[in-house]
Amino acid sequence: MSERWARTLLRTYGIAGAMAFPLVGAYVTWRSTKGKEDPRRKRERYGKTNRARPEGPVIWVHAASIGETLAVTPLVDAILSLGVHVVLTTGTVTSAKLAEERLGDRIIHQYVPLDLKPAVSRFLDHWRPDLAIIAESEIWPMTIMELGRRRIPEVLVNGRMSDRSFKSWQKRIHVAEALFENLAHVVAQSEEDGERFRALGARPVTVSGNLKVDVDPPPVDEKALSALRKQIGRRPTWAAVSTHDGEERVAAEVHATLRNRHPGLLSIIVPRHPDRADALAAELEAMGLKLARRSRNAKITPDTDILLGDTVGEMGLFLRLTEIAFVGRSLEAQGGQNPLEPAMLDTAILAGRNVQNFRDAYQRLIESGGAKLVRDGDMLAGAVNYLLSNETARHTMMEAGAQAVEEMRGALERTMIALEPFIQPLLVKARLRNAGE
Known part of the structure; x- marks a missing residue:
């Protein structure tokens, strides 16, 4: 598959998604009946919300499920300590509950929009994030392309590429390159993960270790x-x-x-x-x-x-x-x-x-x-x-x-160093705005 055909395929994916958008309501409703969606907040899956965007810089952090949410919680804490607003999206009811327990009202939680252009565009139009941070292996083509089109930097943290996913992307190498070139930075869990992202066209790539090592042990009653x-x-x-x-x-x-x-x-x-x-x-x-x-x-x-x-x-x-x-x-x-x-x-x-x-x-x-x-x-x-x-x-x-876990710690610090070139300008922007007021 040539690069030209890869880009055509991605455009076709976007068009097909936009055409299918009116039909996904039944699917989301079905998921609600199975307890996989919060029926009170289904509209968030379409990019709709009743929450106002806060003034100043906003960083969008996405963690798919419980494991990813646990991994990014210390990272979100570190970002919040800098005085930057965070919109955290998750994909499951259980991860939403975990986010509420661990981060409370210090963040704005939303369910991640469906990877369809109308939903993603509506989400981005409302929240206007200055930076998007995605955890682990959440590769959603429409979201990545729309962030790239709007020139919103997107950083993949705690990046992981499984054997199965890597083999699949290798068969579609031009599609992978067309997508991953939109990533401003990939912070991979291991050297092997890093090499795989580089082979698929991601630049630059650094290695941090696993953020899950830097979380606290699971709590107990x-x-x-x-x-x-x-x-x-x-x-x-x-x-x-x-x-x-x-x-x-x-x-x-x-x-x-x-x-x-x-x-x-x-x-x-x-x-x-x-x-x-x-x-x-x-x-x-x-x-x-x-x-x-x-x-x-x-x-x-x-x-x-x-x-x-x-x-x-x-x-x-x-x-x-x-x-x-x-x-x-x-x-x-x-x-x-x-x-x-x-x-x-x-x-x-x-x-x-x-x-x-x-x-x-x-x-x-x-x-x-x-x-x-x-x-x-x-x-x-x-x-x-x-x-x-x-x-x-x-x-x-x-x-x-x-002892092995203790020796593996340090991923959070290395990830924050990788994010510094993206976050520091937001802090300057916020200071200038406050000074102007």
Whole structure:
């Protein structure tokens, strides 16, 4: 595909999106019925709002979901401390709730507009951002092109390029170059991510490390933690967290294999998507296991096999109940989930081999001795059994993981240095405006 055809394709994408715009209402309404949209704020997805733009410079920060929102929260804090207004957009209901909890009314939160020209244009016409900061791998063609057309600098921070995405973009190299040339700067998580962005036409590219390392450990309700610890007592525990379809059953089979070797064993299963909880509960109960569902405040009794963590925002609670955690989305070829939160909370980490999306973090944890990859459910059962049986080995892994996280910190500082040429002129602009008033 030539460069000319790539640009024609992108223009066609924009035209097709504009033509489809009147038809997307049904789709957004359907998502609302599934709890994936806030029905009171659907209009924000079309770029509409009842919030006024504040006077002075505005920086638009976008974080797609919970993980990205957690990653950019310290960055947003740092920007706010400079006296610049921030409009933070997210794409999910859960990430919106997290933004409210962590940042409150210090920011203006909006749901990100659909990547269709009428919605993006309306959003940009209203907010008139002086700078756009996008987190991780949010590559939306219409948004990128419209920002470029308006000459609004766009910086990708904590940039990540998965194996799958890189191969896909390589097949459309001219499209990638036509898009990525609009980025004013890419701040990548790792050297490998940086090389991939450069290969696809992004300039300039720097490497910061992972912003998720610089966040605080996930918080906990101390009262709830104390109550659950009292219910669990001295029972041995292990957890399977951020699990995806099929991995909960593997965790249940590990429990069934080990409960005779470790009397009183309690397994904690925390699905990545709690809306699957009813189906999971039925599946696990059909295996003859007794569950306590956190969403129902069910008490953990001596004969409880599984604590099902089917709530949002309580990962800090579940991880503090154990010293061993399997991190999901990794036994199938899906890319893995973030292992940094378990490492921050002094947890020995296990995962499947498919952790491409967090390759750099896992590589450092494995090299330090803080994490181990397993091939399948049988190997997972063996690893959990070994760690439950060997306190010294378990604590060595826990300490190694925590130390690895400490050594990985510093991404926030490096990201702020990369952003300085874009933010400093806004601070001067704000000072001049204030002086004029």
